[in-house]
Amino acid sequence: MGYLSPTLAVRNMKETIEFYKNSLGFKLGMVFPDADNPEYADLSKDGMVLMFIPAENLGIGSEEKLGIGVNLYMQIDGDIDKYYRELKKRGVRVAVEIKDEPYGIRDFTVEDVNGYKLIFNQVSKTDNKEAT
Numbered sequence: 001m002g003y004l005s006p007t008l009a010v011r012n013m014k015e016t017i018e019f020y021k022n023s024l025g026f027k028l029g030m031v032f033p034d035a036d037n038p039e040y041a042d043l044s045k046d047g048m049v050l051m052f053i054p055a056e057n058l059g060i061g062s063e064e065k066l067g068i069g070v071n072l073y074m075q076i077d078g079d080i081d082k083y084y085r086e087l088k089k090r091g092v093r094v095a096v097e098i099k100d101e102p103y104g105i106r107d108f109t110v111e112d113v114n115g116y117k118l119i120f121n122q123v124s125k126t127d128n129k130e131a132t
Contacts, residue, residue: 008070008116027038048074067111074119
Protein backbone atom coordinates (compact mmCIF):
# COMPACT_ATOMS: atom_id res chain seq x y z
CA MET A 1 0.00 0.00 0.00
CA GLY A 2 1.27 3.47 -0.83
CA TYR A 3 1.14 6.61 1.23
CA LEU A 4 0.53 10.28 0.70
CA SER A 5 2.90 13.00 1.92
CA PRO A 6 1.49 16.45 1.17
CA THR A 7 3.84 19.37 0.58
CA LEU A 8 2.56 22.56 2.22
CA ALA A 9 3.69 26.08 1.37
CA VAL A 10 4.55 28.12 4.47
CA ARG A 11 5.56 31.70 5.25
CA ASN A 12 8.18 31.00 7.91
CA MET A 13 10.00 27.67 7.80
CA LYS A 14 11.61 27.93 11.24
CA GLU A 15 8.33 28.92 12.93
CA THR A 16 6.50 26.09 11.18
CA ILE A 17 9.12 23.49 12.15
CA GLU A 18 9.04 24.63 15.78
CA PHE A 19 5.22 24.56 15.87
CA TYR A 20 5.01 21.01 14.52
CA LYS A 21 7.82 19.77 16.78
CA ASN A 22 7.09 21.58 20.03
CA SER A 23 3.33 22.16 19.87
CA LEU A 24 2.07 19.10 17.98
CA GLY A 25 4.80 16.59 18.93
CA PHE A 26 5.89 15.73 15.39
CA LYS A 27 9.41 14.37 14.74
CA LEU A 28 11.71 16.29 12.45
CA GLY A 29 13.06 14.27 9.53
CA MET A 30 15.11 15.82 6.78
CA VAL A 31 15.91 19.54 6.61
CA PHE A 32 17.57 20.97 3.51
CA PRO A 33 20.03 22.57 3.16
CA ASP A 34 20.29 22.98 6.96
CA ALA A 35 18.32 23.98 10.07
CA ASP A 36 19.61 27.56 9.96
CA ASN A 37 18.28 28.18 6.44
CA PRO A 38 15.61 25.56 5.71
CA GLU A 39 14.24 25.45 2.18
CA TYR A 40 12.62 22.06 2.77
CA ALA A 41 11.65 20.09 5.86
CA ASP A 42 9.60 17.02 6.60
CA LEU A 43 8.00 16.16 9.91
CA SER A 44 6.15 13.00 10.91
CA LYS A 45 3.71 11.62 13.45
CA ASP A 46 2.42 8.07 13.72
CA GLY A 47 3.68 7.15 10.25
CA MET A 48 2.24 10.25 8.54
CA VAL A 49 4.65 12.71 6.91
CA LEU A 50 4.09 16.36 6.04
CA MET A 51 6.58 18.22 3.89
CA PHE A 52 7.08 21.99 3.97
CA ILE A 53 8.62 24.50 1.58
CA PRO A 54 8.69 28.32 1.56
CA ALA A 55 5.66 29.84 -0.18
CA GLU A 56 7.90 32.35 -1.95
CA ASN A 57 9.74 29.46 -3.67
CA LEU A 58 6.43 28.59 -5.34
CA GLY A 59 5.75 32.16 -6.41
CA ILE A 60 3.06 32.64 -3.76
CA GLY A 61 3.02 36.29 -2.76
CA SER A 62 2.84 37.57 0.80
CA GLU A 63 -0.66 38.97 0.21
CA GLU A 64 -2.07 35.53 -0.64
CA LYS A 65 -3.60 33.50 2.19
CA LEU A 66 -2.29 30.02 2.87
CA GLY A 67 -4.29 27.08 4.12
CA ILE A 68 -7.68 28.13 2.78
CA GLY A 69 -9.68 24.98 2.07
CA VAL A 70 -6.87 22.62 3.07
CA ASN A 71 -7.94 20.14 5.75
CA LEU A 72 -5.64 17.24 6.58
CA TYR A 73 -7.44 14.25 8.12
CA MET A 74 -4.88 12.48 10.32
CA GLN A 75 -5.62 9.21 12.11
CA ILE A 76 -3.36 9.04 15.16
CA ASP A 77 -2.11 6.28 17.43
CA GLY A 78 -2.43 6.41 21.21
CA ASP A 79 -5.09 8.09 23.32
CA ILE A 80 -6.75 10.92 21.37
CA ASP A 81 -8.16 12.51 24.54
CA LYS A 82 -4.71 12.64 26.13
CA TYR A 83 -3.23 14.13 22.94
CA TYR A 84 -6.04 16.71 22.82
CA ARG A 85 -5.37 17.76 26.45
CA GLU A 86 -1.62 18.02 25.75
CA LEU A 87 -2.21 20.31 22.77
CA LYS A 88 -4.61 22.51 24.76
CA LYS A 89 -1.99 22.86 27.53
CA ARG A 90 0.60 23.88 24.91
CA GLY A 91 -1.72 26.63 23.69
CA VAL A 92 -2.43 25.12 20.27
CA ARG A 93 -5.39 26.84 18.57
CA VAL A 94 -8.25 24.33 18.58
CA ALA A 95 -10.67 25.21 15.79
CA VAL A 96 -13.19 22.43 16.57
CA GLU A 97 -13.36 20.83 20.02
CA ILE A 98 -13.05 17.08 20.51
CA LYS A 99 -16.22 15.11 19.92
CA ASP A 100 -17.62 11.74 18.90
CA GLU A 101 -19.03 11.78 15.39
CA PRO A 102 -22.20 9.82 14.56
CA TYR A 103 -20.19 7.68 12.11
CA GLY A 104 -17.96 6.19 14.83
CA ILE A 105 -14.96 8.57 14.78
CA ARG A 106 -13.67 10.76 17.63
CA ASP A 107 -11.91 13.86 16.34
CA PHE A 108 -10.85 17.46 16.86
CA THR A 109 -9.42 20.12 14.59
CA VAL A 110 -6.43 22.41 15.13
CA GLU A 111 -5.16 25.24 12.96
CA ASP A 112 -1.42 25.54 12.38
CA VAL A 113 0.58 28.76 12.18
CA ASN A 114 -0.06 29.00 8.42
CA GLY A 115 -3.82 28.46 8.48
CA TYR A 116 -3.86 24.77 7.55
CA LYS A 117 -6.42 22.68 9.46
CA LEU A 118 -5.43 19.30 10.88
CA ILE A 119 -8.25 17.00 11.94
CA PHE A 120 -6.81 14.46 14.37
CA ASN A 121 -9.02 11.41 14.66
CA GLN A 122 -9.38 7.78 15.61
CA VAL A 123 -12.15 5.23 15.92
CA SER A 124 -14.46 6.20 18.76
CA LYS A 125 -14.47 4.06 21.90
CA THR A 126 -18.21 4.59 22.27
CA ASP A 127 -20.86 3.05 20.10
CA ASN A 128 -22.84 5.87 18.49
CA LYS A 129 -25.04 3.64 16.37
CA GLU A 130 -28.74 3.82 17.07
CA ALA A 131 -30.49 0.56 17.81
CA THR A 132 -32.61 -0.68 14.94
